[in-house]
Amino acid sequence: MLMFVVVRKLPHSLFHKKQSIMVRLCTATWIISAFAFPQIVFARQYRDLSLLGRVVKSNLVTVGVHVARNLSPPTAGVYLDYQNIHNGSLRINGTSLEYITILSQPYITEIIAPNVEVITESIYIVDLPLLKRLWFPKLREVKGISIRDAPLLSQLSGNFSPGNRVTLTSTADDEYNGNEKLVISNTAIKALSLNSVPGVGLGDGTIQILNNPYLEKFTLSGLVRGPREIEVSDNGAKLKTRTQVSFPDLETSWQLDINFASRINIPQLRNSSGTLRLWKSTMKNLELPTLVNAGAVVILLNPKLERIEMPVFETTIRYAEGDGTGYVLGIYDNDKLTSWTAPPRYRPSPGGETVLYGNFKK
Helix, strand or coil: CCCCCEEEECCCCCCCCCCCEEEECCCCCEEEEECCCCCCEEEEECCCCCCCCCCCEECCECCCEEECCCCCCCCEEEEECCCCCCCEEEEECCCEECCEEEECCCCEEEEECCCCCEEEEEEEEECCCCCCEEEECCCCEEEEEEEEEECCCCEEEECEECCEECEECCCCCCCCHHHEEEEEEEECCCEEEEEECCCCCCCCCEEEEECCCCCCEEEEECCCECCCEEEEECCCCCCCCCEEEECCCCCEECEEEEECEEEEECCCCCEEEEEEEEECCCCCEEECCCCCEEEEEEEECCCCCCEEECCCCCEECCCEECCEECCEEEEECCCCCCCCCCCCCCCCCCCCEEEEECCCCC
């Protein structure tokens, strides 16, 4: 029986650097065995499965497949968007993939990858309103993770726990998905614990953990040199106590912005080249035991904060960010903070300022 297989190159602007081939069948029940040649696709019928919409079946994965060329051995990536709607549970087979990109899927409820151990680029999952579960029990390494707008996703199972963490292998030279190294936004995830490769800097990348109302704990271990932007913001809104945030190995950062936290753990931080902003959080004590200098330090609007410890802090340093400059140490509008003692070696930078405002008695 003659079948028509449509083969087209994926536009370069879509998320991945390597040229890929997108193989699509406009019928529902087929397995594709695709080889790494630009214009050759072999198909055979598989009658036992049916999916909602136009979905490709593959001997490697159960969704639309990009077959990456010039790889030895060839590895495939998973790509699924609004043109290929999948219903219910999505199973991904194989042990090594180049990437997983799943966009705008209104009916997927879970994504299961029981044997995947390594993803050489990124996991990119956006706009899955019914997704409740991700299951990657053997995943060890992935360069980047972006999960956004999956408001029912509460089960991030497998190696995303403290005892057996996934390692982010991204470096400063990797650029994909807008250079997002780690983004978790608008999910129902309760806890997330990851490793980063020790000693590897993330360059101009971003880490954003945003608007996760049930997030109790977030930990990123191994990260020594932070990316240009780290933002952990507006999490834990449905909790009695807000999110516990921990970067236990972080020594240097650029912009570090944390709010709505019940605990902030950055015990190794020595230098923040940009702004260190800690605000609108519920912890009683804030300890910055190794912080020596920063472009600016802003500690504000923490209603329960009673004590700040930064014993070795020396000075603010000049930096430029848009129209702003550094030099500011600001501690203000922390209702229960009635005193603050300047560290013994603290000296304001020339032209800089120290701002103390609130209920200070001494």
